[in-house]
Amino acid sequence: MGAGHGHRLFFHGHSAVHRAPAHLKVLVLVGFMLTVVATPRDWYPAFAGYLLAVVAVVLLARVPLLYVVRRMVIEVPFVVFAVLVPFIATGPRTDVLGLTVSEPGLLAAWGLLAKGTIGVMASLTLAATTEPTDVLVGLRRLRLPDLIVQIMGFMIRYLDVVTADLGRMMVSMRSRGMNPRSPRSWPTLARTLGALFIRSYERGERVHLAMLSRGYTGQLP
Amino acid sequence: MHVPDGFLDAPTSIVTGVVAAGGVAVALRKARGELDDRTAPMAGLVAAFIFAGQMINFPVGAGTSGHLLGGALAAVLVGPWTGALCLSVVLLVQALFMADGGVTALGTNITLMGLVGCFAGYAVFRLVAAVLPRRTSSVAPAAAIGALVSVPVAASVFTLLFAIGGTAPVEIGAVLTAMLGWHTVIGVGEAVVTGLVVASVVAARPDLVHGARHLVDTQELEIRTAATT
Structure with a gap:
């Protein structure tokens, strides 16, 4: 049951980007994205510059570009929406490739896609170059309330335990003939979630007692 | 489901933040009242549970x-309060x-799914529970x-935010209709799953369910005499 080091998106490395303090990286990410979001969407060269900046950081971190690109599938549902915007938006119509679309809608779709894509790439870069424990230390240094950081820490620490617990339940149900693709399995899946809640809650109680017995007083060292 | 960067303009994002x-x-202060010094481990584990729960895909x-x-x-x-706190941590992670x-x-997502989702759901839950036996x-x-x-309430609040700080020139009426229609369908799925999950936990450990705790406390200890033959 040994869990891997780091989380799923982390890409092990020793570059300057990996070594940079996490609180700086979080601040840079938030500042950068606020700038991107505030940029008017018809400043096309600016977006090329932003994209170049993100790609430069990815290359500097020696993370393969394909590693980041492949994990951008998380954006897909949103891309579908952005593609629909020119068709449903209001405003003067224009012809593109034989389709009649709204002109401001087209511009809006471009803005959504450009900003969303840069956002996902920038967030992936942070996730790929920063270990979870470093992010926690960084967030504490950014004066995030201590309790929030502790809760995040416990969530990250037990995330793989809880998801593996769920995985084992799913495997055992499948081996008993449950078909998770059928809507008929909704009650079974829901009961599984109920059992998972009880297991997680009771694990939390055990963890708390174990911490008390080691002298926990509400502060983590 | 999660709102990405650039969907709402910067001022709206900052205000929702x-x-x-x-x-x-x-929520932090109130959750400490609900959980006292168990807050960190318990909320952390519940957050991990919510995250795992979001990983299960229900076939439609x-x-x-x-x-x-x-x-x-x-x-x-x-x-x-603890629920809103856990969802916020999940969204942050x-x-x-x-x-x-x-x-x-992030602020928009926490406001919509964490705060509005939890409190609208809980308010309706309390109202309905007061009517039912x-x-x-x-x-x-x-x-x-x-x-x-x-779910539709959170979708309407999103539409409101979109009307204030949206970046696409789409008619608000059309957005509201589409969002409400689509999210009512999602809400039905959410309702069935939530009801089944709560029912299974209530059946096994009613003392763990916050919304059922006041009912469990009123059950008196009953000492039954053994049937001797």
């Missing part, structure tokens, strides 16, 4: 599937570690109706 920060600060048919949002579920299971939902849209068996249907309402 301030609202989210305020809401989380209050025609090859598509949806997953749980979990606002109303968390509110009924662990209380609205998803934004920072999984690039799910933009970092500038005071039995543990009425907790699950009340939770289901809470979940059913919470």
